[in-house]
Amino acid sequence: MNLIEKSLAVNELFKDLAIETQQFNEQSHLKCLSGCGKCCANPSVPATVLEFLPLAFEFYHSGLAEGILAQLEAAGEDSYCIVLNQMTIAGRGGLCSHYSHRGLICRLFGSSARRNREGKKELITCKLIKEDQSKQYQIVSAAIQNGLEIPGSADYYTRLFAIDFHLAEQQYPINLAIRKALEAVFSFYYYIEGEAV
Numbered sequence: 001m002n003l004i005e006k007s008l009a010v011n012e013l014f015k016d017l018a019i020e021t022q023q024f025n026e027q028s029h030l031k032c033l034s035g036c037g038k039c040c041a042n043p044s045v046p047a048t049v050l051e052f053l054p055l056a057f058e059f060y061h062s063g064l065a066e067g068i069l070a071q072l073e074a075a076g077e078d079s080y081c082i083v084l085n086q087m088t089i090a091g092r093g094g095l096c097s098h099y100s101h102r103g104l105i106c107r108l109f110g111s112s113a114r115r116n117r118e119g120k121k122e123l124i125t126c127k128l129i130k131e132d133q134s135k136q137y138q139i140v141s142a143a144i145q146n147g148l149e150i151p152g153s154a155d156y157y158t159r160l161f162a163i164d165f166h167l168a169e170q171q172y173p174i175n176l177a178i179r180k181a182l183e184a185v186f187s188f189y190y191y192i193e194g195e196a197v
């Protein structure tokens with residue numbers, strides 16, 4: 001697979017996840033707090049290069065790539081995700097400006113499960129939802145134990161590894177992952193153009 005094909009494969013994975021996530025969300029009735037983007041306002045969100053290839057191609061084809069790369073190069077280690085539109089007080093709220101191209105971590109958080117030390121499935125979500133919707137959170141947690149279908153985080157990472165282990169094995173702070181994805185796209189087109197000469 002070349003880089004474009006890998007990006008398309010990631011998009012296929014996202015489509016499958018969207019179907020599973022929608023089914024889970026319809027059953028769980030858990031919802032993010034209105035206007036909240038607190039989980040995005042964290043420079044340490046861990047992400048892989050591969051999950052941000054679709055976003056990097058989108059930046060490239062919309063002519064935004066060079067400007068975004070310059071912003072990423074200037075961003076400090078404590079900068080929030082470059083894609084986050086901050087609306088309110090820093091760290092308290094914001095919206096994803098490229099929601100349809102967000103990464104795997106962004107899609108799994110709040111709508112997927114991992115196995116805990118006892119091997120039981122547990123919902124991966126934030127403290128705000130656990131506190132704000134505590135009763136429903138308990139109901140959903142029990143339902144998951146009793147077989148409620150929910151996307152498995154590990155399953156989706158396994159699928160990501162299968163597309164390109166090298167681009168998926170390492171987790172970086174989110175802006176660094178986006179930057180590396182953009183650099184990979186630039187290198188890809190540089191190589192293609194070099195071939196065409």
Ligand code: SF4
Nearest residue numbers: 032033036038039126
């Ligand atoms: S998952 Fe939690 S922190 Fe993130 S947007 Fe939803 S409510 Fe806010």
Ligand code: SF4
Nearest residue numbers: 040081083084096106
């Ligand atoms: S890509 Fe969007 S959803 Fe993911 S961390 Fe950045 S702003 Fe949040």
